[in-house]
Structures are given as structure tokens and as C-alpha cells.
Amino acid sequence: MAANVLTVTSGKGGVGKTTTVANIAVALANDGKKVVCIDGDIGLRNLDVILGLENRIVYDIVDVVEGRCRIRQAMIRDKRFPELFLIPAAQTRDKNAVSPSDMIRLCDELRAEFDWIIIDSPAGIERGFKNSIAPADIIVIVTNPEMSAVRDADRVVGLIEAEEKKPPYLILNRIKQNMVQRGDMLSVADVYDLLRVEVIGIVPEDENTIIAANKGVPLAIEGKSRSGVAYRNIAKRLCGEQVPFMKLDVDTLWDKLMQIGKGN
Amino acid sequence: MIDAIIFIDMAESSLVQIKGIKEGLLVTFGEADWNVLSQSLYSQVEKQQAFFKGARFVVDVGDRSLKSREVGTLRDKLADLGVNLDTVLSTSAVTVNSAQLLGLATQLPVPVKRYPKSEAAADLASHALWIDKTLRSGARIEHAGNVVILGDVNSGAEVIAGGSIMVWGRVRGFVHAGKEGDNAVAICALDLHPTQLRIGELIAVSPPKTKDTAKPEMVKIVDGQLVAEPWKPI
Ligand SMILES: Nc1ncnc2c1ncn2[C@@H]1O[C@H](COP(=O)(O)OP(=O)(O)O)[C@@H](O)[C@H]1O
Ligand SMILES: [Mg+2]
Numbered sequence: 185m186a187a188n189v190l191t192v193t194s195g196k197g198g199v200g201k202t203t204t205v206a207n208i209a210v211a212l213a214n215d216g217k218k219v220v221c222i223d224g225d226i227g228l229r230n231l232d233v234i235l236g237l238e239n240r241i242v243y244d245i246v247d248v249v250e251g252r253c254r255i256r257q258a259m260i261r262d263k264r265f266p267e268l269f270l271i272p273a274a275q276t277r278d279k280n281a282v283s284p285s286d287m288i289r290l291c292d293e294l295r296a297e298f299d300w301i302i303i304d305s306p307a308g309i310e311r312g313f314k315n316s317i318a319p320a321d322i323i324v325i326v327t328n329p330e331m332s333a334v335r336d337a338d339r340v341v342g343l344i345e346a347e348e349k350k351p352p353y354l355i356l357n358r359i360k361q362n363m364v365q366r367g368d369m370l371s372v373a374d375v376y377d378l379l380r381v382e383v384i385g386i387v388p389e390d391e392n393t394i395i396a397a398n399k400g401v402p403l404a405i406e407g408k409s410r411s412g413v414a415y416r417n418i419a420k421r422l423c424g425e426q427v428p429f430m431k432l433d434v435d436t437l438w439d440k441l442m443q444i445g446k447g448n
Numbered sequence: 449m450i451d452a453i454i455f456i457d458m459a460e461s462s463l464v465q466i467k468g469i470k471e472g473l474l475v476t477f478g479e480a481d482w483n484v485l486s487q488s489l490y491s492q493v494e495k496q497q498a499f500f501k502g503a504r505f506v507v508d509v510g511d512r513s514l515k516s517r518e519v520g521t522l523r524d525k526l527a528d529l530g531v532n533l534d535t536v537l538s539t540s541a542v543t544v545n546s547a548q549l550l551g552l553a554t555q556l557p558v559p560v561k562r563y564p565k566s567e568a569a570a571d572l573a574s575h576a577l578w579i580d581k582t583l584r585s586g587a588r589i590e591h592a593g594n595v596v597i598l599g600d601v602n603s604g605a606e607v608i609a610g611g612s613i614m615v616w617g618r619v620r621g622f623v624h625a626g627k628e629g630d631n632a633v634a635i636c637a638l639d640l641h642p643t644q645l646r647i648g649e650l651i652a653v654s655p656p657k658t659k660d661t662a663k664p665e666m667v668k669i670v671d672g673q674l675v676a677e678p679w680k681p682i
Contacts (some may be wrong), residue, residue, distance in 0.1 A: 283528055309586075314524070335585050335604050342584030342605075346549045348517040378602070380582070 187298040189291050190318035190422065191224075195336030198309030200327045203393060205304040206234040207404040207412070211419035213265035217299040220259065220269040222290070224316040225306040226281060227274035234264065236400020237270050246274040246281045248290065255293055257447065264405065279311045284318035291319035309343055317344065322422070323352040324384065329359055329370040334378050340382055341416040353384035355418065360389045385418035386429055387411050463488045471556055472504030472534055482512055486522055493529045501530040506556065508537040516546035523550065541577055541591075548589050555590070582617065583607065590627075603643055611631075615640075618662065636666035640676070650674050 190208070190323035192201045205221055213219045221418050223231040228229070234240040243258040256273075262268040271290075274281065291301050297398065305316035317323060323344055327337040337354070356372055372386055390411035397405045403412035404419070410430070417427045463478045463485055477485045489507075496557035505526060514522075514536075523533040536547035536554055544554045577591040578598075585604025589595060605621035607613055613625045615637035624646040626633040631648045632675045639662030641654045647667065652674045664679035 284524060285528070338585040338604060342549070342587050345584070346516045346546075346583070347520055348515070380600075414509050 187291075187295045187301045188217075188321050188422075189219075189295075189301045189303065189319045190322045190324065191305055191316050192324050192326060193305035193313060193316060193340060194307060194326045194333070195309065195340040196327070196333045199326050199333050199437040200355075200387070201307075201326050202231050202234050202304050202324050203397065203402075204324070204355060204387075204415070205231060205359065206304050206402040206420050207415035208422070209235070209268060209300075209302050209381060210262075210330075210402045211404040211407075211416045212300050212422075213262070213268035213303075214407075214416075215419065215423070216267075217423075218267040218297065219265075219300045219302065220271060220294055220298050222271045222287075222301065222303045223273035224287075224303050224312055226273045226277055226279045227275065228306065229275050231304045232260075232270060232272045234397050234402065235270055237262065237272075238400075241272045244272045244274040245290070245384060246277050249282050249286045255290070279306070279315065282315050284314050287315045288319045309340065313340075313343075317347065317349065320349065323349060324355055325352050325381065326355045326357050327375065327379075328357055329364070329372075331370070334370070334375055337381075338379055341379060352381055354379060354381040355385040355387060356383060357387045358389045359386060374426060384412060384421050387414040387418075436448065464492055466492070467558075469506065471506055473500075473506065475505055475507045477509065482509075482514065482518065486525070489523055490529065493526070493531055497529060502532070504532050506532040506535040506537065507533060509540075509543055511539045513540045513542040514546055515542070516549050519543070519546045519550055523552070534586070541575065544591070545577065545579060545589070549587055551586060559661070561661070576611075577609075583621065585621075594633075601637075601642075612636075619645075631669045634666050634668045636664070636679075638662055638664045640665040640667065645674070647674060 192205050194201050209219050209221050223229050237260050240260050243253040247253045248255050248258045258271050259269040294301055303316045306312035325337050325340055327333045356375055360369055364371045388410050390409055392403055392409045403409045404415040407413055407416050420427045459502050462469055463480055465476045466473050485585040513602040525531045536552050574593055576594040576596050578596050580598045582599035583601050585602055588606040592610040595607055595609040595613045597615045600617040601607055601615055601619045601621040603620040608624045608627050610628050612633040613623050613635045618639040619637040619642045622644050623635050624643050625635045626648040629648050645652045647669055665676050667674055667676045
């Protein structure tokens, strides 16, 4: 087995990187893949919370890098999926505790045993970002349909190109189709036109995301919610399957009820 | 591998010279393969890591053509050793372009004496800088001569030229032609909607973007004013 190293990054903070990593990870694990997630956000770890594994951390990535434990000891197994693991970030250290070459070494050690190594990058373009993209085979950029997020995504694409990495993919998160139709939000086509990066996923705004985050149960586990389905589709596309994009229609039951309520 | 290291250790001082200048420490190289030279630089810095810690380096690579990946590695390796790569000086347009794409400076505020007057530098100004990719947010390209870009200049990117700027693509970012005051230059693009455009001292901003289709345009100074002319087939 030779794992693919997938890094999820964005430039701007709060656009949904960690949510994306957790959901892609459980979707791949659900499809029978062996997956390890690495939280690259040292000092601000939260992938453990989103995956519901925070109370099981003993060692973290800095312990591995500084030789206080073996890689195996820092890997937390997810109880729901026996082939899904997390290597948590250190909460009390800063990003300089790990270097790009440490990350490459760490991933090389893991490659033989896994199908996917997924790295959750911190926001920004500094050390933590460089650490996260150094070992990447595939880079996915998450952005929101807002000019400031798209501008930061563009910056990150430029830096990835300068590093001579393979062209990244784009996930557009938090699309509100009714706002797009009113012309109040950038559409998928608008964002594509600005960035010219291949779109691998379109995730609608979904308030279940917040409930899921609090429970530590990513939506893609159930795959009933629309965003859960979107993440499952992204996982399939990453594995080379052709999956059509879902229709982001506004005629959900809720919207109809709203219209009736308004007297239409 | 081991042979190479021994070789570096012995010949180090002739391969890499480091001296203090106002902007920091200037690094220059002797004649050897870039791999050997860069390794030699790392080992010199490593030997006196405490001394070099936090230093700003100005690295003059002469006429060597370095890809952005090579410049990126240099920056990262030096960062691992606690040194900031501030500026990369070169007479190679490829190297200058690589460094600029990585956001590094490629000129000193007060140039090192021999540098701008050298034949090589004058040569660089008379040649067009050819860039065959889209410049994304954060990229800054500065060149003494003309600049030709096959790709877009995205919002947040900057192109500054001593001469003219021609873009075979869309301009959404900042473009400045004739930066030294040359008024006989032009800026043209297939679709010109810059955040801001300057020729010499004159400044213009784009009207709010309408959804109409792209049209090729050229901007020049006519009677002391910036004038945009659409391109028409004759
Ligand atoms: N599709 C979505 N719909 C609604 N809320 C979302 C969506 N994606 C992310 N969020 C929320 O946005 C916030 C930031 O998400 P997070 O994944 O932590 O971003 P990042 O890791 O990029 O900082 C969280 O509160 C998360 O629940
Ligand atoms: Mg995060």
C-alpha cells in the first residue's frame, strides 16, 4: 500500500478546513479505506473535537517529532471505524516545533500502512501552512463564496504553484443557493472564473454542521444531510470515481413552507 | 555523498563568501554546481549557527538560473537554520522571476555598487521579461524593461515595469508601466479591469465591472492623460 497524502488548506481561517478533513476522513473510512488524519494546526488543535476523540489524547505530533514516543503511540483509533486514526496536534506548543522535513519524514513512515493520510492545515501562509503542504501529493483548497476568502485562496494557489506541486483542487463550502439566485452571493461559476482551479466539491450551507461538530460526529457518517452527501461525493471523486455534482435547488420543503408562510 | 561533503569542507571558503552590508549579510558564490554551493552555504551557517541566528541574508547568485522550487528550498533550509532569506540578486531573468513569485525582494534599496551599472543588468532592462503563467494574489513582478504575461494578472497581484506591459489574458490586479517616468509606454490586455493602473505618475482605476464580454484594450498617455483605446480589427 502506498498512501496518498491529502492536505486541506485555505489561506483564510474559519472557512471549513477542519470540517472538511473530518468528513472526508469518515467518508473514506466508511468506504473501507485505511485513513490517518494529522492535525497540522499546532497550538490551536480542534480536529480531535470534531472527530469526538479529544478525551483520548495521550501523545501528540510534537511528542513524535521530538522522539518522546513512537508514531503508533500517538495514533488514536476511532471507535466507529477501526481503520481511522488521528494524530493530534500539540495544544501547548507553537508551530515552529515541527518543520517541513519532519512532516515529510512522518508521512513517509505512515505511507506503507495507509490508503490516505489527510493533513488539516492551519490558516495563513506561514510555517504551519508550509509544514502541511510539504508532504502533500494532493492539495485541496477550501473556500467560501466571499471575495476575501477567494482572494486568500488565490494567494495559496500561487504559493502552491511556486512550490511546483501538482495543481490543487477546490472545495466551495457554505453555498446558499437562494442567495446566489438573488445575486447576493458569488456562484460556483463566479468563483471558478476567478480562480481557474478544478472544483472537486460543492458543499451547501448546513446548520447541522454545528450540531455535528458539538457532538463529534461528522455528517458524512450518516450521509443523510445534504452536506454529508456532498462530502461523501468528494471522497469518491478523490478515489477517481466520476460523481455528478448534486443539484443545489432551493425548492426544499423548508423553502416551500417559508413561501407559504409569506402568503405565496 | 560523503565524498561531496568532505570536498565542501575543504574548499568551503572559496565557494561561499559572506560579508556584512547595510541590508544584512551578502552571500556570494564561487564557481561550482548549485547543489554544491547551496550545501556549502548551509554547512557554513550551521557551523556558526549561534552567530547567524536571526540574520537577514542577501544572496547574490550571479547569472545562475534557479527555478522557484530551488529558491524555495534555499529559503526553507535557511529558515530551518534560523536565517531569513530577504533578497535574491541575479542577472538571470528566470531566477529573478522565481524569487519574485515567492515574494522575495530582488533588488536592494540602495543597489550594491557594481550591480546596476553592470552590462548584465543593462541587458536585463532591454530584454522583455516573459512570464507564461497567471499571476495570483500576492505575486509581485518588478522588471526594468518590458513585461509580457501569458496568463491573467489576478486581483491582489502587482506588475511593475520600467517599460510597457502586455498581458495575453485578464488584468484584475495592479499594473504600473514606465515606473521610472517613461511616458512613451503602454499597457495592453485582452481584458483590462485593473484594481489600479499607472503609467509614469498618472493613476487610473477601473469603472465598476459590468457583465459584458471581455474586450482587448490599450492604455497610453495622450496629451498628458491616460487614454484607453479598444482594439479593433482594421
Ligand atoms: N457547510 C457548512 N455549513 C454551516 N456551517 C459550517 C459549514 N462548514 C463549516 N461550518 C462552520 O464554520 C466554522 C468553521 O469551520 P472549521 O471547519 O473549523 O474551519 P477552519 O478549520 O477552516 O478554521 C465552524 O463553526 C463550522 O461548524
Ligand atoms: Mg481548523
